[in-house]
Amino acid sequence: MEFMKYTFDVEKDDFVRAGEASSNIKRTLRELGIDSAIVRRIAIATYEAEMNIVIHSVGGQVELEIDPNSIKVTARDRGPGIPNIELAMQEGYSTASEKVREMGFGAGMGLPNMKKCTDRFTVESVYGEGTTITMEILLKAGD
């Protein structure tokens, strides 16, 4: 079966390049002829994951895997990890300071949004080691 994989490095605090991985992924999927609504869902979810790596982690990678049946995005970082995943998954839960939130960032919707946009969503994290988020959208035949 045809299969493709792309990897994009995402650096801590690199706000200039933040969003590049999701942009590239969006373009790639569009060229593959994926339905535009699906492209949009994947792009939004990937952007959230990418921003999480930039803001919260020490750096990591976003990986795109495509086969004719599904699109899978894995966002992997090298730490520090999420102490309480259950809490992090709650809508509105945020570790951002009051000041940052006042500016319109850190609304606590990142992880819930990723979950909402994708068909399969898992988050694994070891505190002190790192977090891996996997998201998958299934393609119906003909998409």
Place this chain on the structure above:
Amino acid sequence: MDNKYFHSVILQEDRCIGCTSCLKVCPTEAIRLRDGKARIIGEKCIDCGECIRICPNHAKSAIADNYLDIIKKFKYTIAIPSLVLYGQFPSKTSIAQMLSAVKNLGFDEVYEATTGSEAITTVIANHILNKKHEKPLINSSCPAILRLIQIRFPDLLPNIIDIETPIEVTARIAKHEVSKRLGLDIKDIGVIFISPCTARVTSIRNPIGIERSYVDGVVSMKAVFGEILRNLGGSCKEQLVRSNSSSILWPIIGGQSRALGIENYLAVDGISEVIKVLEEIEMDKLDGLEFFEGVACLGGCVGGPLTIENSFISRNRIRTLAKSLPPAEYSKEYIDNSIKMYEDGLIRLTCEIEPRSIMRLDNDITKSIKKMEMIKEILKYLPGLDCGVCGAPTCKAFAEDIVRGENPRSVCLVKTMENFRNKKRN
């Protein structure tokens, strides 16, 4: 004429020296150099006119009509000059003078394009803004942006306001009014538009969102500028001016948003900036945005490729003219009537705007993936300089062309030179 791929932007071959300038600026990568000449890929071109503007040899131009030929075909003719015309002449020239100079080209009557922009503003502000609609609303007035959205942002098509452009609305109102006033058959009335815009030339022959345009001919503003200039001295006592101080600002970026009185709006000019902001909108990043006014040309329509005057200068002149005009005031009857024209479909986009997925490599996903893999492989051997010497705008486009089978004879000169040097060294 092959309507499917009709474009107003054309190449004068003898002037093209194959310099790659246009390759680089084309926002849809629709140009390739083949046999030393720039070729436009019909299905990718959105007629934005960026290539016309950049070409140092003036090899790119736009085809438009000769108005004298069209005038002969009709019993009664109406000219609609784009509002951009008001910025093309020195500040002392009055709107009435310009309008009568246009009329004296040989038309029976002149209609101001504000006829359309006023009706549209009224319908959007009093009707469409109150309806349930995908937000942000996106303006439908720039045909190059509409074509861009069809190709690159198909998901945003439902956000486009389904109302006709000022020119089309003006043409429709003019034909109906004149037909009623003079008892003429609509078929006997010809409307000619004096255009600053290449994409508009295309979209009048090959409309988006409507079956058929009410405009019967389009003349390039550049082409008739001289004749209008020579006519400026004539009498203009009978010429009425209907524009108001906000409807006249439509061809300037931000003019639509301000006329609509929307608070949370974004007005973006220049096609590359429009692409960037549409990307953000597509990613749901601009929460609460009500209205997006996107225009392909810098400064708005005043920056159109078929204008004579610099866009900053003409912007300033139109603003000065606006100060001498009365403020916008619309009667209840006018508002109701405009909404009725919209509801009846006279000034509404009644056909769906279809997405055009020209970016996809293949209709079959398995084949697409295979092709994408091949592109990735080819790219490994290319220098990544995006120099354009091979005839494609980027190394990636070069690889895509090979995989699509569109350019079997292509050669990367940089790579060839490198190989040659390495051989010599060994």
